[in-house]
Amino acid sequence: MIITVNINGKNVTEDIEADLILLDFLRKHGCYSVKRGCETSNCGLCTVLMDEKPVLSCSMLAAKADGKNIMTLEGLQKEAEEFGTFVANQGAEQCGFCNPGFIMNVIAMFREYENPTDEEIKEYLAGNLCRCSGYEGQMRAIKKFMAERKGAK
Amino acid sequence: MLTIKEYVKAATIDEAYDLNQKKTNCICGGMIWLKMQRKNVQTIIDLSGLGLDKIEEREDEFEIGAMVTLRDIEENKALNDYTNGAVKESVRHIVGVQFRNVATVGGSIFGRFGFSDVLTMFIALDSYVKLYKGGIVSLEEFAKMPKDRDILMSIIVKKQPLKCVYMSQRNTKTDFPVIACGLSLVGDTYKIVLGARPAKAAAITYKKDESMDIKEFAEKMGEAAAESFDFNTNMRASAEYRKHLAKVIVKRACLKMEGVY
Amino acid sequence: MKDTVKNLKTVTKPIMKKDAMSLVTGKPVYMDDVVPDNCLIVKVLRSQHANAMVEEVNKKAASMVPGVVGIYTWEDVPQERFTMAGQTYPEPSPYDRLILDKHVRYVGDPVAIVAGENEKAVDKALKLLKVKYEVLEPLLDFRKAKDNEILVHPEDNWKSLCPVGADNKRNLCASEKTSHGDVEKVLSECDVVLERTYHTKANQQAMMETFRTYCYMDTYGRLNILSSTQIVFHVRRIVSNALGIPKSKIRVSKPRIGGGFGAKQTVVAEVFPAFVTWVTGRPSKMIFTREESQIASTPRHEMEMTVRIGANKDGKIRAIDLYTLSNTGAYGEHGPTTVGLSGHKSIPLYNVEAFRFDYDVVYTNVMSAGAYRGYGATQGIFALETAVNELAAKLNIDPMKIREMNMVHEGDIMYAYYGEKSNSCALDRCLARVKEMIDWDNKYPCRDMGNGKVRSVGVAMAMQGSSISNLDVGSATLKVNDDGFYTLIIGAADMGTGCDTILAQIAAEVLECDVDNIAVLGADTDASPYDSGSYASSTTYLTGKATYDAAMKLREKIIELGAEMMGEDKEKCEFDGSKVFYPESGKDVSMVDIGTKSMLNNNITMELTESCSSPVSPPPFMAAAVEVEVDKETGTVDVLDYAAVVDCGTPINENLARVQTEGGIGQGIGMALFEEVQYTEEGRMMNNSFMQYKLPARVDYGKIRVEFESSYEPTGPYGAKSIGEIVIDTPCPAITDAVYNATGLFIREMPITPEKIVMGLIENEN
Structure with a gap:
């Protein structure tokens, strides 16, 4: 499926697999500050801002970020x-x-x-x-x- | 390891319902629980385009959309004014802000998890679920129903003059509760809800006895509650300890409601 | 000596860590940030049984998955046993491992390695592997392990390289008896003898970055390993042993490490991608999931300790008898060594006439234990310090006072510490200061706050070591570059501890320059001088000493070259950091020019390496007092205030010493109150995520306050001792003491869960 996500002010459009996790999508696009510390939403290492709100990128499908603004430390x-x-x-x-x-x-x-x-x-x-x-x-x-x-x- | 073949952001609730009739398909709320499962999903159905992310206050009720996050209900002034902050208290211990920005009320209620603070809280209120096909069902009833493939659209909380308190006991501050207690008082009837026993939340009612000293009464109500529920053991606590806690927490909730704890 | 500390320009200063700004701005500096996209993904299939023989692995369906490159089972790997413990050769830990073994010994033991082009393919293949097991009865109770008929390691090619009392036919990983004086005689003369048994569970280091390793073959056909490790040189030897290839074919280096705490002192991930890259020739990486890091790693040894302590009525402690039973799990990593610290780093806190310390370390069918900050001392200190508090309670003496009466002082011979003399010890000052900080005299023992809540205080002391005496090697290479800047090359590993900066501070102090003028490189087995690695509280003390020595020698070289440039006698020249000068004539030559000269027609080597080992392991000391609030109705313990005073000798960087202390106390509070590795009756580890193994969050305790009372260690660089490990040792006994003072209950098994308190109180009532 094709999604468009605004990462740190830049629109990125990509054909992704449905189960791609937002964290992996972001790292793939150079946002290496985003870390995986657990896989159970407990540690906060993967925190990014989605439409200004802090969310856990390890627990979210990249698909859900379609049309959203994501900010990382980059x-x-x-x-x-x-x-x-x-x-x-x-x-x-x-x-x-x-x-x-x-x-x-x-x-x-x-x-x-x-x-x-x-x-x-x-x-x-x-x-x-x-x-x-x-x-x-x-x-x-x-x-x-x-x-x-x-x-x- | 969760694998998903297809992702559909449903355009209508009808579409979501139709897709959800297939056993290999699955609705996602905040994804937090779903993601931890070892499961192969054909189509994941996202409800976030259906406007179910609003908390509406009407004259006689609140309607909380299934996609409203735990953070939303924590921060909602009207809901917390109505419950004297009990709603905020019921969710503020859950992991952290980022978690609560993702986890949804619908996910928590539909899952009917034993550890659910949200379910415990809302059963204590006069709450109903709005199901797409099943219509409006009381939350207490819904908690007992087996899981089916209907869609939970919202939670309705009927307003009435009430007092309520939420309390929980946890081994660490952000852990699952080892006992969770929602207590409400309407007229002279208390509704005592205990969750995380570790079984899912259930309720009993208890009559207020104005003739008794409040401390004595609270003690007695705690003991009655402890005798009315079943308790079990899991890795966090034993049945025996939970039963003891039930006594303490119901007593304290009762005292807190009267401002004497 | 104290005056020298006062006049220091760089050492003792709270200098910002060299890597700090990269870390806080999220730069890509960790292993998975720097590896190429084209590496094979390596994962392992793990045993579902605690004790079983792998009869058959059907790879057929799995190997058909597109993208799968290799599937390996026990038949495909070398059959020489080795240990994964990062220790100096010959390792005390037994050689009891294979990369993959037909005999799997805990739930999580690897059965097969799968390598593939991408994660999805590998995951799919793992699902399709069909394993036929012969399931055997597991041995899960460590109290029944010794001489049990179930043998965890029945194999004949098991071997122990050191005389540690190991015997695989008895499930013994180690066994020893030591003593000084006639314990039984002294105990028989005591007015009071207490005997108590204490139990500590396994705990996970739970560093935020899980185990991970990247491997590739370089231009020279050598296996390059980039790993998140504390011990690059030991990794080289262990991988060589595991793969059966020459050490000369292996290079190991480390990037930034996302925490270690001892976990990365064991080879956990390295052998699997190393094997894949060696057989396929292709780059590969293995990244442990958090679940794997929880269930198949290297946690603290579970220990049961029985203490007999004898004293006179007035509180004079006369004899201590300790028996420790340690659970090493399925493999013996660090088994024979951690146990020793349970006695050798607890008993010497007190001056006693006689002591005895015996131990057994046993194999069981649970995950192998390993090295975790404190390394056995944490367990032993919990037991002994609690026994002392129980003794104080029995004798009706203030626990502060019993310590004041009996504790070790500077100049004492510590018989239980290999007869070492305490050359630097400010424990008395540490204890006096925490007593003030917590306002002990007003708060001891407790105050009732109403509603079932009681506030109380508790106390404990601790010691650790600074490097392993007569064994560890610390080294540093320093060289002069253009413009007169220096490079410091080390084999010690900065895992967030800040050793790159601390060692640079030591070099900068000697070379009288700014810390920024010293570039630090480490650790790389090809480039770094040999260093045992960063563990055993060794880096500041031992590698610090080597850095000091190297810098002192480099000063001489700088003066020699400067003197030659001026045509003067080097004996009469001096160096002030920026120039070499000849005081009699006023002539000088700048460090910039010396740097230039070192690269132009020069016969004086401006690069040198110093190594050192230490005949002693000077203990840092620490005292802590805690105030808690106990809810007697629910059993909840809230740590309100934790006051700690540390004697680490001279703190080289006070900021970093402070955060080490705060962090160690935080971990210790977790161990004291809720962290616990639990198993089902079938031997499956239950705490397989951060949802089920709760680390302290910032809302879980109140404030931690840290101060320093420094002694001056004559053998350390600028008087320094260690700090990394001791800081985890006090919370278990201090909080246990506070809980007793609130409730009258001594909880003798960690963690002190609310349930244990409530149930204990109910039992006491009945």
Whole structure:
């Protein structure tokens, strides 16, 4: 079947098999930031934005993305660098494998909440697992990022 | 490993229904459960083009389309005002935001999963399912029906003056519940719904006794509930522990409803 | 010595990891991001039985699937046994593996390898393979394994290379007895002797990137392996053993690794694509699914530990007797070695007159265990620290106080730690500080919060090692390049730990330059100097020492070349990082010019390698205190606040030491409260996904607070010891202690599930 998906601002039209998973479709089109960490929708590594909402690309058919806008970290390099610097300043990126999915969801969170509380942050990001950091460094990065953003305003 | 030969985004519900009559075909909601199955599907039927993704509030009812996501009901103000936040509480522990942006109410209800928080929650309300062929059926009834090839179009929640509370116990914060409890009070009748026993949610009713001290009453209602349901063992918890939890959670839900927990 | 630490310019500084910005912006740096599209897909068919003989594999239908390139069964692979454990040769782990075996020993053991042009073809072929098994009765209870009539490894070509007490005809992977002093005599003199048995389950490392390997044949006809591994050199030897091909025909390197935690210290995926590429000549890759990573990998050893601990009424601990039974599963990877740490890295926390430590490691028909952060110490420390807390409770002594009375101090001889002297130990300061951080004196033992909820505190201590003494080899190569920048080449593996940066910091400190001036390359068996690999808490300490030594020697070379350029006596010249100068005359020559000169008419080698092994393995120490809230009605334990203070010697990079600690504690909380590998009665592993094996999410616990109390380790680079493993050791005993202080229950089996608490309380009532 033929689908057209807008990936990071560029329309891609392709004849795909019905059971192609969105994650594999995106990686095939150069979005290597999108990672598979589980196959059961639990880890959040494959998070991408579909029409602005964070979704799990490992659990979605590429066919379902027909006519939709998909953003991956490849299309959000400026945001990734801005926020990512705060993560890196904590050393909290560690192995890095969960970072793209985590940062995608942080970007989504900040689009929904301007000033989330600690509880809101934890709950919004609960579906982003990280085995290295124990989450503390990620939290410090988020708080410092928010503080700097506030200062800049 | 799930394999799919063909994908059809149904243009009409009629088309979806016809396609779904073939045993090798399958309707997909959020795909989360379907994707984990080892199954060969001929045609997957996507309902997302049928406008079933809306929550409508009318004077006497809510109608929640089958393709509404768990995140949608979590964020819906009217629904949460009506249930005093119980709907949000019933889904906010489910994995994460991205998961809830994908998983659908219809998928959760139609699957009639034992662990379903959504089913437990909605049985506690005066809920009905709207089936394409089967018409309107009470959710409690639907939960007991065997799976067939009809199409679940929406969930209808009849409004009435009620109080309700949702509580669950989980081994980790984002895990399946080991016991889930939806409690509503209409007039002087409580509806106690227990899910994840690990069998799917079912309900009993219980009369309010105004003469008793609330704490004493809650305790008694918890004990009665624990005796009224069957409990079983799975990898997450034993039957015995679940029975104990049922007592505690029903008691707490009752107290919470009165603002004393 | 402390002054030297104060004046450091690069070491101790929270420098950003060299790869950080690539990682946070999602650059394609992991194995599956960099391999070509044309590789064969390799998968294996796995046994559905816990113990069976493969009678026949009917490949007919499967091999007709278009795109299938090869299907291999036990008859197609070499018949020499080997071990997949990443250890120095001769490995203590027995040679009990084949790439594919006629005898399958757990549910998940590979039966056949399928290689094909694409994933769909391979999946289809796997479905069409028909296997006829002779199903045998499995041995699933590790308590009954020793001398059971069911033998997991009855075969005659099983072999053990080291004297570890292994005997396959008794299901023994290892067995040993050690002691110091007369334990029975001292115990008989004690006022109180407690005997308790503790049980820890297998846990999965669950690194976010599953096991994966890519192989291809290079221009020279050599097998190239690009793998997500902590141990490139061991992989080379193991693949050579498995395939029966010369080591000279193999090159192993690693890209960025998406976490390891010890899982990737064992060869899990490598042999299968290596075999396919070697026989077909075609590039291939194998990527484990999460399910495979859960059911057919290399988790922590399940252990049962019986502790006898004797003390005087006043709390003076006099003797410890420990017996550990360890479950290595179907194969012996890391079986003989992990068990040792359960005693050797727990008992030395206390100064006792006598100790005894005996153990057996047994085979059973479950997935093979392996190396997981903590490596046996985690299990032993849970047992011993809980026994000490039980003793304190019995004697009605504050658990802080019993530790203050008995713990090891700097200068003590640690008899249970191979008689090593504790040259650097700030454990006393660590304990004092956590006591303050958690406000112990106000919070111990507990406070009732109403509604069945109780808040309480608990404490534990831990130690680990820093490299394996007299065995591990750490190496570093440093060279001078144009413009005077340096390349540091290592065989240690950065798996997210930040060792590329940490080692560069050490080199930069010595060479008095910016960390950015040091490019790091690793690890590649063809290019890197030999290094045992990144495990056993060895990289900062041992490879760090080698880096320090190499940098010190390179300084001399730089001065020598600079002096030659100026025509001066090198003995009178100095180097300040940017130039070599001759103080008497004021002459100098810049590092840029020295770099240029090194490439023009030069006879002085400006590249060198240093290797080192250590006669000692200095333990890092740690103390932790936790505050929890226990819901006595539901059994839920919420960790509210976890305070930890670590003595890792000098933290080379405080940021990275901190995140290691926080991450290790996070994993430890998972092990303490809910992570558990469970089997059905038929031996099928139930926790086969992240849906059924729940890792801690960020909502699962409150805050973790980490501080450092540094000692100065004289044998380490700039006083450093290790930190990677010790950080997982305290949550099990500390949380167990807190739960006791809230409920009066000592939960002696991990994890402390809500159900165990509720059922325990009900039992106590009756």
